[in-house]
Amino acid sequence: MSKMANSKDKQEQSKDPMYYVQFGYLLNRTGSLGAASMSDVLKEFDISLPIWQILLILSEFGEQTISELASHTGIEMSYLSRTVLKAEKRGFVARAKSAEDKRVTYIKLVTGGRQMIRKVLPKTRLLRGIMFQGIPAADIETTARTLSIVYHNLVSSVDAISDDINRKLIVARRTGKSDKE
Structure with a gap:
């Protein structure tokens, strides 16, 4: 292909x-x-x-x-x-x-x-x-980076998701940190 x-x-x-x-x-x-x-x-x-x-x-x-x-x-x-x-x-x-x-x-x-x-x-x-x-190190690193970005995107967009925010998102927002920090 x-x-x-x-x-x-x-x-x-x-x-x-x-x-x-x-x-x-x-x-x-x-x-x-x-x-x-x-x-x-x-x-x-x-x-x-x-x-x-x-x-x-x-x-x-x-x-x-x-x-x-x-x-x-x-x-x-x-x-x-x-x-x-x-x-x-x-x-x-x-x-x-x-x-x-x-x-x-x-x-x-x-x-x-x-x-x-x-x-x-x-x-x-x-x-x-x-x-x-059986997973190459580069694939593991890419997956870790991708998950970090997904996590950061979710924390950054908590208000856009719903008015009724899940408690785990509240914890992530309250602490003001993402795993990128």
């Missing part, structure tokens, strides 16, 4: 409403299966997926406020606060007041959290290898 015909197919495909339905369906289906698979891996370590997300974010970005964690995880603030409390009780994280503003509390990774990450990472890397088996 020529490049011209292939390009024409892509243009026609994007006008087909089923193309977007299929994209959303595949995205949701893949995300759900990925989360379920990761949750199964984490069961061995008696750790929930939200706690795992918190540990990884704190490991990557350093101490965070609840709002910053909500932005990174997409978890609602009330549930996130309870999850952070559970992680704190397990010795994974600690809370500390800001030196500049006593109203601000930071959550930081502590030794128990770093130890848990080191314990769990080999299994999560194995899962990642299974998920991306």
